Amino acid sequence: DAKTTQPTSMDCAEGRAANLPCNHSTISGNEYVYWYRQIHSQGPQYIIHGLKNNETNEMASLIITEDRKSSTLILPHATLRDTAVYYCIVRVRPSNDYKLSFGAGTTVTVRA
Amino acid sequence: EAEVAQSPRYKITEKSQAVAFWCDPISGHATLYWYRQILGQGPELLVQFQDESVVDDSQLPKDRFSAERLKGVDSTLKIQPAELGDSAMYLCASSEHRVGVEQYFGPGTRLTVT
Numbered sequence A: 001d002a003k004t005t006q007p008t009s010m011d012c013a014e015g016r017a018a019n020l021p022c023n024h025s026t027i028s029g030n031e032y033v034y035w036y037r038q039i040h041s042q043g044p045q046y047i048i049h050g051l052k053n054n055e056t057n058e059m060a061s062l063i064i065t066e067d068r069k070s071s072t073l074i075l076p077h078a079t080l081r082d083t084a085v086y087y088c089i090v091r092v093r094p095s096n097d098y099k100l101s102f103g104a105g106t107t108v109t110v111r112a
Numbered sequence B: 001e002a003e004v005a006q007s008p009r010y011k012i013t014e015k016s017q018a019v020a021f022w023c024d025p026i027s028g029h030a031t032l033y034w035y036r037q038i039l040g041q042g043p044e045l046l047v048q049f050q051d052e053s054v055v056d057d058s059q060l061p062k063d064r065f066s067a068e069r070l071k072g073v074d075s076t077l078k079i080q081p082a083e084l085g086d087s088a089m090y091l092c093a094s095s096e097h098r099v100g101v102e103q104y105f106g107p108g109t110r111l112t113v114t
Helices: none
Strands: A009-013 A018-023 A031-038 A045-050 A061-064 A070-075 A084-092 A106-111 B005-007 B010-013 B019-024 B031-037 B044-050 B053-056 B065-068 B075-079 B088-095 B109-113
Touching (some): A009 A018, A018 A106, A045 A061, A045 A070, A070 A084, B005 B088, B010 B019, B019 B088, B019 B109, B044 B065, B075 B088
Parallel strands (some): B010 B109
Antiparallel strands (some): A018 A070, A031 A084, A061 A070, A084 A106, B005 B019, B019 B075, B031 B044, B031 B088, B044 B053, B065 B075, B088 B109
């Protein structure tokens, strides 16, 4: 699976959009981009995934560049409850290797 | 909404003692995962079950760790004997399909070995 690079931390103002970048310059054509988040003292939570088209669900939007070497997770109106560690994961789907390979993620702090 | 259940939520044990964690996945989920998360790091897979069979335990320290899922439903992860370095969060997750990456995680068990 392709390696990802994320900033260590970022702050965001409550009510504003939070834009979380992820670099995956070695991504292959059949690899998807997945995002999970982990709120303090809880297990990780699936947010969204995409291959090459932009995706949106009730939680967030995922913007993937045309060359697929990077992506941005957008939380449209951040709330204090969005404070968490956000993980960007790149992997093949489907795959014989089902485990999720988490990196260190981005610690996002939403401030009032 | 269905959730993955884990118990206990917190466990403190002394070095060389045995400890066990329990996980009940979302009903109908055939695949179950145990992850270990050291403070400040992302989770790392220890073992994966498909129904009652182990499909990946390559990262499980088999000299002291064991995992079972006898009836293909709930699962137990055991450590014997516990070492100081085992202090971590132990997370259980389940997914509906074998290739599903949309894994649903439980709240975890925080283990402290003294």
